[in-house]
Amino acid sequence: MRYWLIGGSHGIGRSLVDLLLQEGHEVIVFARTRGDLPPTVQYFAGDILKDELPPLQPPLHGLVYLPGSITLRPFHQLREADFLADWHINCGGAIRALQHAYKVLRETTEGVSVVLVSTVAVQVGMAFHASIAAAKGALEGLVRSLAAEWAPSIRVNAVAPSLTQTPLAAKLLQTPERLQQAAQRHPLRRIGTPQDIAAAIAFLLSPHSSWITGQVLFVDGGLNALRII
Numbered sequence: 001m002r003y004w005l006i007g008g009s010h011g012i013g014r015s016l017v018d019l020l021l022q023e024g025h026e027v028i029v030f031a032r033t034r035g036d037l038p039p040t041v042q043y044f045a046g047d048i049l050k051d052e053l054p055p056l057q058p059p060l061h062g063l064v065y066l067p068g069s070i071t072l073r074p075f076h077q078l079r080e081a082d083f084l085a086d087w088h089i090n091c092g093g094a095i096r097a098l099q100h101a102y103k104v105l106r107e108t109t110e111g112v113s114v115v116l117v118s119t120v121a122v123q124v125g126m127a128f129h130a131s132i133a134a135a136k137g138a139l140e141g142l143v144r145s146l147a148a149e150w151a152p153s154i155r156v157n158a159v160a161p162s163l164t165q166t167p168l169a170a171k172l173l174q175t176p177e178r179l180q181q182a183a184q185r186h187p188l189r190r191i192g193t194p195q196d197i198a199a200a201i202a203f204l205l206s207p208h209s210s211w212i213t214g215q216v217l218f219v220d221g222g223l224n225a226l227r228i229i
Contacts (some may be wrong), residue, residue, distance in 0.1 A: 001111065002026040002059055003205060006048055006097050007066035009035035011166035015198035016064065017041060023202070025061075030054055030097075048093040053100045059108040062205045063101050065094040069135075070168055072128045073168070081111045083131050090135040091142065098146070105154055112153060116143055117197075118160040120220040130182045136160075140216055147214030155213040157204045162220035164192035186221030187228045 003020055007013050008029040015083045017037060020027050028042045030053065037043055044054035048067055069089050071082055094116055105112050118136045121129040140158060147156040157171055162183050173179045173191070178222060200219045218224045 001061035003062040003064065004026065004028045004030070004056065004060060004097075004101060005064045005066060006030050006093070008064070009033055009037055009043075009064075009167060012065040012066070012161075012164065012194045012197045014200070015194035016066075016201055019202045027159045028054065028056075033176050039063045039079070040140045044062050048097060049088055051099070055106045056101055057106050059110075060104045061108055062113045063105065064113070064117075064140060064201055064205070065097055065119055067093055068117060068119075068168065069132060071085060071131045072172075073131070074128060075130045078131050083134060085131060086131045086135040087138060088134070094139060094142065105124075111207055111210070112148055112155065113205045113209070114154060114156045115147070115201050116156075116158045117201075118143075118158045118216055120160050120162045120218060120224050122160065123218070123224045124214075143216065144214050151213060155204075155209070157209070157212060157214070158216045159197060159204065160195045160216050160218045160220065160224070161192050162186060164197055166194055187226040188221040190221065192219065192221065 002115045003025055005013055005016065005027060007018050009031040014035060017027055021040065029037060030046055034043050067089055069086050071086050085100055087199045116139055119132060120138050121133045122140055143156050145160045150156060173182060197219050200217055
């Protein structure tokens with residue numbers, strides 16, 4: 001099968017590339033940098049918000065949108081520009097990618113799946129997350145709307161991670177003390193790894209999830225649902 005990953009050269013996306021290649025799939029990556037992607041990956045350089053998107057040909061069995069941001073500031077310090085910037089990278093870029101790929105996805109006749117990446121902060125109210133939660137909340141609304149509109153031929157789902165050890169989150173985990181504090185906030189007493197999230201995305205892409213659409217799968221160490229006393 002062939003999958004298009006937007007932002008697949010680092011972090012969760014890079015782990016997902018390895019999983020998909022191990023399963024024998026063909027992978028197309030559109031990202032600002034190539035990183036250490038294997039030579040078997042078809043790579044296109046570009047910024048999802050402003051550059052021309054790559055040509056796509058059927059069959060295309062899935063799309064994964066991975067770009068995101070972490071803007072953590074008190075609400076009164078956030079400007080309108082901050083909210084707009086978070087919306088554009090987290091939701092607007094996904095819209096642009098989906099509109100670009102829709103015709104090719106529609107022409108593919110088997111097992112087509114779209115996976116977007118949200119955050120546990122949409123479900124769980126967290127201080128200082130107003131901008132990112134608003135942007136990802138819009139993304140979850142998009143997931144449910146498209147899942148209804150594109151059924152039954154195209155499934156649309158999201159994963160909602162908690163804090164994951166990626167380059168994007170590195171500034172939040174700069175010391176062993178910060179890492180331990182973050183781990184202790186989760187019932188499973190650790191933060192996520194890129195492999196944790198990539199495995200969930202690979203599942204949602206696969207035939208094993210063929211009766212799942214319009215859902216948000218929490219991959220968050222139990223944070224959204226459990227309270228450990």
